[in-house]
């Protein structure tokens with residue numbers, strides 16, 4: 416008697432269960448029907464290398480936040496790569512806020528958010544997101560590099576330096592070169608403490624040519640100028656980083672002139688070129704000799720001697736090292752000697768050849784190319800990554 420209610424309740428429970436199952440199956444069938452087509456289309460496009468079409472296909476999927484996290488990360492990354500930063504940001508924000516996701520996935524979303532913000536130029540927000548991951552072992556090193564670059568882009572060199580100073584000993588050792596350049600950047604903006612900051616740079620990295628060159632500036636501009644100090648720094652550069660000698664050849668010649676030892680300066684310059692025959696040093700030495708030649712009286716014995724030196728330097732360099740530029744100088748001088756004057760048609764040919772030759776410097780890390788030298792690559796922000804092309 417007490418179980419009579421079951422006779423009524425059981426069919427109702429059964430019917431409710433049946434409805435629930437039907438609803439569930441319909442939902443699964445609907446989402447399954449919506450998911451695979453667009454999803455598979457997206458994957459196929461991705462495999463074929465059509466990122467834009469893949470992105471379109473993924474966006475056809477209703478409620479992308481129902482997609483597996485791996486697909487959502489792909490959508491976010493593709494969006495950023497294609498310049499659709501807002502979409503990347505939105506996707507990664509949804510992933511980060513999704514409490515059902517694992518901690519690893521939410522951290523990954525936060526890291527991607529930092530990249531999105533950096534790409535959009537929101538450096539403050541990028542820094543905030545990245546900092547939240549600074550203590551997470553997997554992201555520690557990545558965050559460190561990210562913040563160092565972030566601060567440099569914002570010219571917050573002191574913040575970048577503090578980050579290095581507070582890092583572990585092994586990281587500090589690895590970042591010595593960068594830290595020295597950061598001191599150089601600070602020195603350029605601080606006339607009062609310039610020498611002290613440059614000395615700090617040299618204390619960290621005794622072979623830092625950037626700091627030595629800036630100290631050469633200080634020695635040249637002090638009253639009275641200190642040519643002996645200039646020469647000492649130039650010799651130090653020749654010992655440690657001869658690839659940067661061409662940047663100080665001018666200062667070296669001037670220093671010897673100030674000491675009234677012009678001939679010795681010239682000899683010193685030629686000796687350095689013989690020891691370190693880089694294309695840029697060659698070009699600088701020839702330019703300096705030609706400038707000097709322009710200051711002496713035409714057809715004088717001194718002028719003849721200088722012309723002879725220039726010809727010998729070019730010939731020796733071409734024979735030993737070749738290179739398009741040196742060869743061009745050589746041919747040019749031969750042509751000029753025959754015509755007696757600069758021949759304009761030849762100058763046009765020379766310019767065309769120079770243009771065809773490509774850029775003089777390229778970055779070791781990202782292969783960015785430039786015609787002028789820079790201590791830091793404007794593209795990847797690595798220091799001293801610009802190498803002269805052999806030309």
Ligand SMILES: [Zn+2]
Pocket residue numbers: 778779780781782783792793794795796797800
């Ligand atoms: Zn680079």
